[in-house]
Amino acid sequence: MSKSIEVNDLNVYYGDFLAVEGVSIDIRPNTVTAFIGPSGCGKSTFLRTLNRMHEVIPGARVEGEVLVDGRNLYAPNVDPVLVRRQVGMVFQRPNPFPTMSIKENVLAGVKLNNKKMSKSDQDDLVERSLTGANLWNEVKDRLDKPGSGLSGGQQQRLCIARAIAVSPEVILMDEPCSALDPISTYAIEELIGELKNDYTVVIVTHNMQQASRVSDRTAFFNIAGTGKPGRLIEYDDTATIFTTPSVQATEDYVSGRFG
Amino acid sequence: MSKSIEVNDLNVYYGDFLAVEGVSIDIRPNTVTAFIGPSGCGKSTFLRTLNRMHEVIPGARVEGEVLVDGRNLYAPNVDPVLVRRQVGMVFQRPNPFPTMSIKENVLAGVKLNNKKMSKSDQDDLVERSLTGANLWNEVKDRLDKPGSGLSGGQQQRLCIARAIAVSPEVILMDEPCSALDPISTYAIEELIGELKNDYTVVIVTHNMQQASRVSDRTAFFNIAGTGKPGRLIEYDDTATIFTTPSVQATEDYVSGRFG
Amino acid sequence: ANEPAPSDSEGSAPAETALTGTIEATGASSQEAAQAAWVAAFQQANTGTTVNYTSTGSGPGRENFISGASNFIGSDRAYTADELAAGGFGACVSDDIVEIPVYISPVAVAFNLDGIDSLNLDGETIAKIFAGDITNWNDPAIASQNDGVALPDQAIVPVHRAEASGTQETFTTYLNAVAPDAWTEEPSDVWPLESGEAAEGTSGVVAAISEGVGYIGFADASQAEGLGQVSIKVGDEYVPYSAEAASALVAASPLEEGRSAHDLAFAVDPAAAPAGSYPIALVSYLIGCVEYDDAEVGSLVKAYFQYVASAQGQDDAAAAAGNAPISEDLRTKVNAAIDAMVAE
Amino acid sequence: MTAIAAPSASATTGSGRLPRRMPWMLLIASFAISAVVFAVANLGADPADFNIALAVVVGMLIYMVLIFAISSIAESRRRAVDRLMTALVSAAFVLALLPLISLLYTVVINGLARFDTEFFTFSMRNIVGAGGGAIHALWGTVLITLGATVISVPIGLMTSIYLVEYGQGRKLARGITFLVDVMTGIPSIVAGLFIYSVFALLVAPGTRIGVMGSLSLSVLMIPVVVRGSEELLRIVPNELREAAYALGVPKWLTILRVVLPTSIAGITTSVMLAVARVIGETAPLLLTVGMVQGMNLNMFSGQMATLPVFSYMQSKYPGVPPDAYLDRAWAAALALILIVMVLNLIARWVAKVFAPKTAGR
Amino acid sequence: MTTTTTGTGRTHAKAVQRPGDRIFSGTALGAGIIILVTLAAVAVFLFVQSIPVLTEDPAQNQILKGESFLSWVWPFVFGTLWSSAIALVVAAPIAIGIALFISHYAPRRLAGVLGYIIDLLAAVPSVVFGMWGALTFAPMLVPFYKWLNENLGWIPMFSGTPSGTGKTILTAALVLAVMILPIMTAICREVFLQTPKLHEEAALALGATRWEMIRMAVLPFARSGIVSGAMLGLGRALGETMAVTLVLSPLGLVTFNLLNPENPTTIPAIIALRFPEAHGNGVNTLIAAGLVLFIVTFAVNFLARWIVSRRAEFSGAN
Numbered sequence A, B: 001m002s003k004s005i006e007v008n009d010l011n012v013y014y015g016d017f018l019a020v021e022g023v024s025i026d027i028r029p030n031t032v033t034a035f036i037g038p039s040g041c042g043k044s045t046f047l048r049t050l051n052r053m054h055e056v057i058p059g060a061r062v063e064g065e066v067l068v069d070g071r072n073l074y075a076p077n078v079d080p081v082l083v084r085r086q087v088g089m090v091f092q093r094p095n096p097f098p099t100m101s102i103k104e105n106v107l108a109g110v111k112l113n114n115k116k117m118s119k120s121d122q123d124d125l126v127e128r129s130l131t132g133a134n135l136w137n138e139v140k141d142r143l144d145k146p147g148s149g150l151s152g153g154q155q156q157r158l159c160i161a162r163a164i165a166v167s168p169e170v171i172l173m174d175e176p177c178s179a180l181d182p183i184s185t186y187a188i189e190e191l192i193g194e195l196k197n198d199y200t201v202v203i204v205t206h207n208m209q210q211a212s213r214v215s216d217r218t219a220f221f222n223i224a225g226t227g228k229p230g231r232l233i234e235y236d237d238t239a240t241i242f243t244t245p246s247v248q249a250t251e252d253y254v255s256g257r258f259g
Numbered sequence C: 001a002n003e004p005a006p007s008d009s010e011g012s013a014p015a016e017t018a019l020t021g022t023i024e025a026t027g028a029s030s031q032e033a034a035q036a037a038w039v040a041a042f043q044q045a046n047t048g049t050t051v052n053y054t055s056t057g058s059g060p061g062r063e064n065f066i067s068g069a070s071n072f073i074g075s076d077r078a079y080t081a082d083e084l085a086a087g088g089f090g091a092c093v094s095d096d097i098v099e100i101p102v103y104i105s106p107v108a109v110a111f112n113l114d115g116i117d118s119l120n121l122d123g124e125t126i127a128k129i130f131a132g133d134i135t136n137w138n139d140p141a142i143a144s145q146n147d148g149v150a151l152p153d154q155a156i157v158p159v160h161r162a163e164a165s166g167t168q169e170t171f172t173t174y175l176n177a178v179a180p181d182a183w184t185e186e187p188s189d190v191w192p193l194e195s196g197e198a199a200e201g202t203s204g205v206v207a208a209i210s211e212g213v214g215y216i217g218f219a220d221a222s223q224a225e226g227l228g229q230v231s232i233k234v235g236d237e238y239v240p241y242s243a244e245a246a247s248a249l250v251a252a253s254p255l256e257e258g259r260s261a262h263d264l265a266f267a268v269d270p271a272a273a274p275a276g277s278y279p280i281a282l283v284s285y286l287i288g289c290v291e292y293d294d295a296e297v298g299s300l301v302k303a304y305f306q307y308v309a310s311a312q313g314q315d316d317a318a319a320a321a322g323n324a325p326i327s328e329d330l331r332t333k334v335n336a337a338i339d340a341m342v343a344e
Numbered sequence D: 001m002t003a004i005a006a007p008s009a010s011a012t013t014g015s016g017r018l019p020r021r022m023p024w025m026l027l028i029a030s031f032a033i034s035a036v037v038f039a040v041a042n043l044g045a046d047p048a049d050f051n052i053a054l055a056v057v058v059g060m061l062i063y064m065v066l067i068f069a070i071s072s073i074a075e076s077r078r079r080a081v082d083r084l085m086t087a088l089v090s091a092a093f094v095l096a097l098l099p100l101i102s103l104l105y106t107v108v109i110n111g112l113a114r115f116d117t118e119f120f121t122f123s124m125r126n127i128v129g130a131g132g133g134a135i136h137a138l139w140g141t142v143l144i145t146l147g148a149t150v151i152s153v154p155i156g157l158m159t160s161i162y163l164v165e166y167g168q169g170r171k172l173a174r175g176i177t178f179l180v181d182v183m184t185g186i187p188s189i190v191a192g193l194f195i196y197s198v199f200a201l202l203v204a205p206g207t208r209i210g211v212m213g214s215l216s217l218s219v220l221m222i223p224v225v226v227r228g229s230e231e232l233l234r235i236v237p238n239e240l241r242e243a244a245y246a247l248g249v250p251k252w253l254t255i256l257r258v259v260l261p262t263s264i265a266g267i268t269t270s271v272m273l274a275v276a277r278v279i280g281e282t283a284p285l286l287l288t289v290g291m292v293q294g295m296n297l298n299m300f301s302g303q304m305a306t307l308p309v310f311s312y313m314q315s316k317y318p319g320v321p322p323d324a325y326l327d328r329a330w331a332a333a334l335a336l337i338l339i340v341m342v343l344n345l346i347a348r349w350v351a352k353v354f355a356p357k358t359a360g361r
Numbered sequence E: 001m002t003t004t005t006t007g008t009g010r011t012h013a014k015a016v017q018r019p020g021d022r023i024f025s026g027t028a029l030g031a032g033i034i035i036l037v038t039l040a041a042v043a044v045f046l047f048v049q050s051i052p053v054l055t056e057d058p059a060q061n062q063i064l065k066g067e068s069f070l071s072w073v074w075p076f077v078f079g080t081l082w083s084s085a086i087a088l089v090v091a092a093p094i095a096i097g098i099a100l101f102i103s104h105y106a107p108r109r110l111a112g113v114l115g116y117i118i119d120l121l122a123a124v125p126s127v128v129f130g131m132w133g134a135l136t137f138a139p140m141l142v143p144f145y146k147w148l149n150e151n152l153g154w155i156p157m158f159s160g161t162p163s164g165t166g167k168t169i170l171t172a173a174l175v176l177a178v179m180i181l182p183i184m185t186a187i188c189r190e191v192f193l194q195t196p197k198l199h200e201e202a203a204l205a206l207g208a209t210r211w212e213m214i215r216m217a218v219l220p221f222a223r224s225g226i227v228s229g230a231m232l233g234l235g236r237a238l239g240e241t242m243a244v245t246l247v248l249s250p251l252g253l254v255t256f257n258l259l260n261p262e263n264p265t266t267i268p269a270i271i272a273l274r275f276p277e278a279h280g281n282g283v284n285t286l287i288a289a290g291l292v293l294f295i296v297t298f299a300v301n302f303l304a305r306w307i308v309s310r311r312a313e314f315s316g317a318n
Ligand SMILES: Nc1ncnc2c1ncn2[C@@H]1O[C@H](COP(=O)(O)OP(=O)(O)OP(=O)(O)O)[C@@H](O)[C@H]1O
Pocket: A014, A017, A019, A037, A038, A039, A040, A041, A042, A043, A044, A045, A046, A057, A206, A227, A230
């Protein structure tokens, strides 16, 4: 179910402002790739271009190519809605739908698209997704309760369950733990480790320890100054980035000399 | 102008929820003290009790003592308004008053007590404060422009200038750089190093590198789990905390094993 | 629960008549209360009928009659000769119409002064008060007509109607007729001057007078009870308002010249009011076609007019609206006019 | 900086603070003084409500003077100003309560006389003088307001969806926003005149039917609905929209299945408040639907009675005895107020009970 | 969203349009356009119906009776503006006070209830306000007016014979003030509550008292909101019909006198008063007056926007 992503010379603009410039990167299937870098360097911006979520922001647009298993997401006639079913996303703050129960939240991606599904198939999918998100045991007795009643970490796992319920091939995560306490963070990190068996995972994180704990490959982004575009500085195996990076800025950043 | 702070067995509540429990700490004058710890462990909450800013939040209250140079801030008859002039504060997000010019922003606190200040005294104070905040050269030509027109880092330094213009004895900073880019962060870190000559500085930071760069002493807070109160785990010289902490949790945290 | 049909209201329903159908009517607001009484009684007597009378005002009523939107109307004046000549009444077969004065109501002049229940005033004085020439109650012009009454040193505030009103037109007609020197304005349904207090509706005038000490105003007599009343000089004596005195005025007035026999437009001249009559009376008409395009409507209207003009109808209205029933003499003329109407 | 006099040693305590209970005691004392003064000055005269109101006002003034003086001396000038402003701001609130209390008192006292079953079961058909009721007007009000709601809600809601979800930053959206503001300012009587003119031109002069009332109320209601629901759609967190988009849900389904359900409680509330706002309109209904004595449930033919117009006409054209008419007018006013209040209460209840607890704080 | 990004990037695909999206956005757009059309229709119809008044001989006009339309309508324009202005001046500070009380002074639990109580005022239909004003409020003011006249009569506004019924332009304006309080309060309260916590805390951390914090952070931030609230209130006051009709003794004068029986009156009141008996071109005359009122409210709205936009640079927005 997992796919590779190839990005060629991508520029991202907000209106006239060039936020990210000239990124080319190859993301391998069944790996966890971490994006690190100081605040404002365009990690989130770039991440969103991988499933065309940037288009939700008025004025945001890209130049360049993103190939998922060789198919360009930005080719004419590609439906962004379908792209997003293929490339799922989890956000910084857990955002379960407040009007829906836990179960409905998991099924949201299926149901909102008006897909008919038998009751038992539904139950099946709910159990599978929640188990996949390491949440099944905690919520199996209250599937009909609102999702907003869960703790932050549980909500975030619910969002992950919701994302995997539509069986995507890639899962993007934008600082999925930054709003969570250490114990919840730990649970999510565990989960990420399991997810990579089935999916290609890309995660943005502010926390270098987290990057080194969960990722196989790490991309370091940086920015020359306010108003300048963010760029991809270095992309390598996580171990290499954190021990013997080839660029000085990377070394400075991972050793805590700035940012 | 700088003062010592002694906190004895302080509990902080939000309504019935005990957010911070039993903190006792001695903060020395003319030092930079850093508070570190995972998200939600009560760093901000505790910091705010040092100038009674927690009282702004409905339901927040404390038990215990905070002595600034031996005088208890929470004694009856102590006016919180005056406490806050003595103990200044800088926030996570830069918050210059949007309706005021740069100059007015700097003078905002001073004018409260001293309406009739001569023009030259005012100019003097503005220059002195902005210089103290390392901002004078950047803004001296546009003192009458709105403060919101500055970049994030400049705005944060403007807020610092505003805080020091009322000549406090202590300056509290709650993650002052977390919304800033690396270059601005660097400027603020420089500034903090200078401020400690005149003030007692307490800074909350998420960024351990930052703590080790700017602080003389570091306090590590931790939380046992969601809903549990935060506690002060260890308080020592920064070098000690980051190299040979005496508590295992501290070691785990600073070495990036969690959080 | 008096809906939907009157038949289910209390049992004493009179024998059903053959009449059925709905007639639409608009016009004078002065007739509002009387029409409510007439409509109620008529509908109860003729359970298959509905009469919708909406007080739109006389002017719109007359327009509606011309446009044919109303089957009959109430109006505070008859159509003028010019209007009759222009003709073109929408619901009628011809321009031959019936105009009958069936609502006569004295207009009281009322005031509010502590401890004084009635005053005598002549037309000249009333005109000067309302024109703003006499401004204090202790003015010699008032005192000279009221020996033995202790008039206070109190400013006079005259109250008039804020909106266009038939009552007001009647009152200004009176002033203009009896005191043309003191009251130089033409008769008008809107107040021509910019002084005094204005109040909306008869009720507003009455409320203003009862609240404001020193206030004086004119209002449909039925609503003016409990206030100080002005007796008005006619000839040599001062006449308080009364239903009889008011209908005496109308009875003594000549019919306008040059109209058909069933067009009873009175040329009421307050200046020529006979002794003992009350000179300020609103005369309001019912106007209908002699022959209707729709004969069924014609029958209904005729029946309604007959009831209104009857002694019973006049008494019903008097009880509900406090107006002056028409005299026997006048009823004879009115009935004769109604007889000209064509029924099925 | 040199000029900052506050000597650091005494800075925290300054010149001390008034004890916590002191201001309250002062307030009570001030009211007592004022009450005594008024009681003495008013001996013999009957205590009109005017004097009660005045006594309250004077009491507040006394308090303000006292607290300002005492605080200036015992605390600091800045504290004194702060306390004075606290008093002023609270006084503003009390001041606004006085007319409300007086109004409710007037309406209830006068309205209760005829607030009986007959009032709610009878129309005015065949009623002369006393008795009768306003069932026909009640139905008219219900029907006409319902009509207005049916017209306004789809238009208003869809417009706000356009403004929030589709129009962002477009000229047309800005134009609509502006004109909605302008429309909010359309005087109700002008709305009535507008519909009157349209029907005068299209049908016949003097046409008065129920739908005209609904239409003229819609002119007043649409902008309120747009404003209200726009606000509520905007506060639906973008995160929820993004969550749906990221699941591969098309935009229109996102709006329909995520955004609207999230805000529906609030929107219901704002619609009810909009209804409450127009249900008491008199002037446009006077112009467009007129008045009848009996029940007319046909929105497309004939005039209709409505509660506000009923109340107005009963008080304007009283017959004999006038009190019977005035009592009906007040009873109708009371009924109207109660309807509006109940609508308001339900609206708030809906907002509270059905509002989804959005993620986060 | 696919439609909102009118991308010009070279690889930006022309997004696929789904029928559902097209229908839905089309309907939404249609609804918006209905509003534009309605507003245009209001203006056009009022204008068309007003034409006869300006073109025909005023002597033949039931209401003008020979006077020119402008000279007839001018006193009412004056009365409308004058009464609304007084109402605004009275209501604005009180509304700001109430809103502050609810947003920054009252305990949080209480604030909701207090807000509801004020909103109740908004729930009272205007005809009820009118009846209350006429029956209770106006008589209550009579002794007060007498006192004002006796003690401050040398001020032209308070001179003359004070009304014995209290039905003066000042009473009408006060009733209007009460009526516009809730809407102004509601808007002020909203913006006060939206003041960024950041700025409030900035002020408090500088050692400001509550009032100083409000002056430093809340009021400047809320300025444009206060103005729009005030303008909305003014709009209500300009268009209010029944309350004025029932409470005022209307003569249509141009006078600044506040206490006399002889008063100015407003356009909506004169329309309501004259409409029942109006026929023929009289109706057109009243519609023309309505058009004038429409223009006045439009102008007020425009003015408000201009005031708000003028200080955009220093505004709290963003
Ligand atoms: N909606 C937007 N409109 C305009 N500019 C934006 C928008 N979102 C982000 N930017 C700008 O784009 C640049 C990159 O922002 P982005 O949020 O991608 O950074 P980031 O690396 O994710 O930062 P953080 O670590 O704080 O999340 C920044 O300069 C930011 O100001």
